[in-house]
Amino acid sequence: MDGPADLQPCLDALPLAALLLGPSGVVAANALAHEMLGREAAGIGARVIAAVDRHGPGAARGVLDAGEGRILEFALGPSCGGHRVALLRAADADVRLRHRLERRLEFERLLTRSSAALMRSGDARLDGEIETVLGNVGGFFDVDRAYVFLIDEAAGTQSNTHEWTAPGVSREVQNLQGVPLDTFPWLLERLRGDAVFSYDRLEDLPPAAQAERREFEREGIRSILIVPLWSGARLRGFIGFDAVRRHVAWNESYVVGLRLLAQMVAGALDARALARQLRRQAMHDALTGLPNRAYLRQRFLPGSACHAGTLVGVVDVDDFKRVNDHHGHAAGDAVLREIGKRLTDVLGPEATVARLGGGEFVVVEPSPSEPATRLAARLVGIAARPFEVAGSLQAIGISLGMVEARGPACLDALLERADAAMYRAKATGKNRWVLAGTDLVTEPEFDTLPD
Structure with a gap:
């Protein structure tokens, strides 16, 4: 097979946006692909490459969410000499509707599996199961970092207790322990008001969120979604999702489901705390606190x-x-x-x-x-x-x-x-x-x- 440079004229002659994909990513793209995808070409190519694992070496077709409200159809040609050609076009109205319905159904199934996994986890496995759930939900939204923060009102601090990151994305859990509650006052005020914190671009943050913006920029965040985590009437913490590699447009239709996920996690943590308290009460003297x-x-x-x-x-x-x-x-x-x-x-x-x-x-x-x-x-x-x-x-x-x-x-x-x-x-x-x-x-x- 000819090299990428030799194939460029062929790609340019195609009537659709076209990517030449190699084992490690996008090798070449035609002008229509650059026009359609811009700087996102490499990221879109990587997601199309993932279809290789799902469909094998033969030709394949599919639909993917390119972010910022764009739904693309792709056709992936068979492998030849380690390269494949992917043709892309904007999905029509029927395809977009079907894709949204399928995604919604997939998300609901994911929530059901997550709920069952958290309920079955038990004390010793709960922390690992929470991080698995974060990874599954983070993967569904194609974000790069998902995490839980818990608030300690007595100490006046908040700590990153659980974290999942995509390969190659920095872990921040070790940097975010015992953070004073007044470090991010604007975010805390919104969460106490039961508001979902959702920004597709950090540029849209208001001037009052300067402390939050500095921290998000330090972590390389481009888009962020944070959902409050409640224990009864008490704000226990929050669950967050960060997009680092690309901008993500958060779909409001998923917010209710993410609130439900937050309550699943809160319920599992509350159940563990109660079980530990009951075990301690059964094994300790109420007056002195000593073992019994x-x-x-x-x-x-x-x-x-x-x-x-x-x-x-x-x-x-x-x-x-x-x-x-x-x-x-x-x-x-x-x-x-x-x-x-x-x-x-x-x-x-x-x-x-x-x-x-x-x-x-x-x-x-x-x-x-x-x-x-x-x-x-x-x-x-x-x-x-x-x-x-x-x-x-x-x-x-x-x-x-x-x-x-x-x-x-x-x-x-x-x-x-x-x-x-x-x-x-x-x-x-x-x-x-x-x-x-x-x-x-x-x-x-x-x-x-x-x-």
């Missing part, structure tokens, strides 16, 4: 969950009923929260402090950095500093029973031994610790106030 008995059972479910050297302790607040009876339950609750905090501060980062109920706590230290006796003394010593109770300082003791696993052991068995040791500590005077399996009984760590 259910957490311990799940965390240490296997029979050999506690390895040799693990220290397990049962802590009980001495005469806790007296605190409640004399000072009220609110004061008792404050004491329990403070004890939980002090126990946590004593232990290492891998340790677990749990509240079983009443004034009883459990500590599990899988990697102790000191002997059991020293750790036990430090744990009981947390009560040496008086507690503020109903406006006055009170000395409140705790009793501790501790056991050291001599080999792989079940937590329940260790807790049973630690519990028995704790009751020995109480029986011998309270405000002290006992190490299970020894005759060691300590003296009181400090003096508590009398009744």
Whole structure:
């Protein structure tokens, strides 16, 4: 086959816009193609080349959206010597109508698949599924970047949490974390008013959007569409689509569907947040925020969950009923929260402090950095500093029973031994610790106030 230069006269003699396509893009174009497509010739050629994958090496016909309201018909000739000729013309009214209906139906099917995928994703897979949905919708509109931003009202920031980009397009997610809400005030005001932010060309942005325009230009954006993402009556964030390689004219008929997509994503994120909250409530003590008995059972479910050297302790607040009876339950609750905090501060980062109920706590230290006796003394010593109770300082003791696993052991068995040791500590005077399996009984760590 002749080279592109030799074929140029043949292309120029054709009565329709014609592109000579090679494996890597547009090789040559006739004058009619330049007139019809202008600077978009290379991009249109690349999209016609995609038909090769769909139709194989034979001839093919199709319709494509060239952007800015242009619908083109193309005929793709068979491959010869690695080149193909594509003929293009503006679609007539019937073809445009049929194309719009087919695209609308395809978009609705895409939304249905996206909804099903988000509902089925589950906690661990949700983030990946959201980015897959962004990619599918971004591909449908032939844009280059699609993303989700979530707002943190308490921190006064917004962050890019999910992003999809077309090949060769820069990722911006790492540059857009913890962005102050007042960075883009004009955009935020429109989103809070439930307006869709849609611009085919950045030149059309008003003077009030200077901060937004600078950021869009930094990212190489030529056209942009942003849809607010709501959680009930609260603006949770937004979903955006950027066109970088070419201008895109956003079709208003798709805006309702994109709003629906935003609510699908918001619903999936809300459902995950609620599920996490319920799991946390089921596994944590409501008063102190510490893990509870259910957490311990799940965390240490296997029979050999506690390895040799693990220290397990049962802590009980001495005469806790007296605190409640004399000072009220609110004061008792404050004491329990403070004890939980002090126990946590004593232990290492891998340790677990749990509240079983009443004034009883459990500590599990899988990697102790000191002997059991020293750790036990430090744990009981947390009560040496008086507690503020109903406006006055009170000395409140705790009793501790501790056991050291001599080999792989079940937590329940260790807790049973630690519990028995704790009751020995109480029986011998309270405000002290006992190490299970020894005759060691300590003296009181400090003096508590009398009744």
